[in-house]
Amino acid sequence: RAKADVAHHVCYYDQSMDEVVRARRSLASDLKAALDNNELDVHYQVQTSVVTSQIRGFEALLRWNHPEHGFIPPSEFIPLAEENGLILQLGEWVLREACGRAASWEPPYKVAVNLSPAQFVHADLAKLIIEVLMSTGLPANRLELELTESTIFQDKERSFSVLRQIKALGVNIALDDFGTGYSSLDMLRSFPFDKIKLDRSFINEAEENLQAKSIIRAVLALGKSLDIPILAEGIETKGQLTLLGDEGCDEVQGYLLGRPTTFANLIETGKISLVNKGEISLPRI
Ligand code: C2E
Ligand code: MG
Ligand code: MG
Ligand code: MG
Numbered sequence: 001r002a003k004a005d006v007a008h009h010v011c012y013y014d015q016s017m018d019e020v021v022r023a024r025r026s027l028a029s030d031l032k033a034a035l036d037n038n039e040l041d042v043h044y045q046v047q048t049s050v051v052t053s054q055i056r057g058f059e060a061l062l063r064w065n066h067p068e069h070g071f072i073p074p075s076e077f078i079p080l081a082e083e084n085g086l087i088l089q090l091g092e093w094v095l096r097e098a099c100g101r102a103a104s105w106e107p108p109y110k111v112a113v114n115l116s117p118a119q120f121v122h123a124d125l126a127k128l129i130i131e132v133l134m135s136t137g138l139p140a141n142r143l144e145l146e147l148t149e150s151t152i153f154q155d156k157e158r159s160f161s162v163l164r165q166i167k168a169l170g171v172n173i174a175l176d177d178f179g180t181g182y183s184s185l186d187m188l189r190s191f192p193f194d195k196i197k198l199d200r201s202f203i204n205e206a207e208e209n210l211q212a213k214s215i216i217r218a219v220l221a222l223g224k225s226l227d228i229p230i231l232a233e234g235i236e237t238k239g240q241l242t243l244l245g246d247e248g249c250d251e252v253q254g255y256l257l258g259r260p261t262t263f264a265n266l267i268e269t270g271k272i273s274l275v276n277k278g279e280i281s282l283p284r285i
Pocket of ligand 1: 045060073074091094114115146176233235236255256260
């Protein structure tokens with residue numbers, strides 16, 4: 001009887017695995033068409049200074065509106081794109097889109113773009129970034145690239161060398177989801193980051209959990225002594241905002257300050273306006 005159970009279990013397991021695999025495959029092939037079919041969009045989420053309450057910039061977040069399944073979160077389709085290599089095209093598209101938009105923003109806020117591991121390993125990232133900055137006209141210091149430890153984990157040597165080239169252009173480099181990886185502190189020693197983004201999970205528990213609060217304090221102190229600004233991710237309540245402000249956090253991002261939203265909405269709500277192209281003055285010689 002035990003054997004039959006096992007057989008039944010294995011059979012059941014196989015079938016459901018099969019379905020999962022098939023669903024993933026079909027989603028992955030849909031994603032290939034998504035770019036051409038205009039199903040992708042970039043939303044922007046505001047990043048704010050704690051002290052002055054002024055907007056510092058916006059993080060670009062990829063969105064996929066699937067014709068049948070509707071909105072699919074990045075946590076589902078980014079891993080698929082990373083598996084099938086499509087992330088190179090998607091990543092380039094987001095970069096172009098975000099830099100192009102940001103070049104038209106008034107006032108001149110920064111734009112932060114997320115990067116995936118493959119973009120370091122399989123592409124000439126520095127070359128791409130130079131080309132995108134040139135073609136969009138966005139000044140290098142208004143672009144920030146967000147990466148996690150796992151982004152550069154595949155090939156640390158190569159990634160750091162690429163990062164140094166990019167930073168030399170004047171582009172900002174931010175360490176995303178800080179505190180969730182295995183070697184966060186080692187990362188800080190290896191590269192002069194321009195910003196550290198403290199992971200949302202610590203902010204979530206900041207008010208109830210003493211440990212989380214202690215870790216936040218320690219990271220803020222670390223930022224001060226390394227002279228790297230800290231941004232707290234995932235601020236949802238006034239209490240969290242006050243706490244982070246009291247502890248000396250530099251920047252905040254989260255639903256309380258603003259949800260990720262379309263470019264059109266940023267304009268409608270007056271967060272940004274567009275530069276009058278006619279007034280762009282060329283450098284005088
Ligand atoms: P991330 O880079 O850490 O982005 C922040 C995520 O937190 C976003 O999720 C944002 O919508 C969400 N968030 C912001 N404020 C709050 C809050 O107050 N509460 C909660 N619960 N969540 C908040 P999203 O847009 O679903 O993106 C998830 C992840 O997908 C991103 O995490 C990033 O790792 C990845 N991703 C998104 N767009 C891109 C992209 O263009 N390229 C790459 N490589 N990855 C991307
Ligand atoms: Mg990010
Ligand atoms: Mg993050
Ligand atoms: Mg993340």
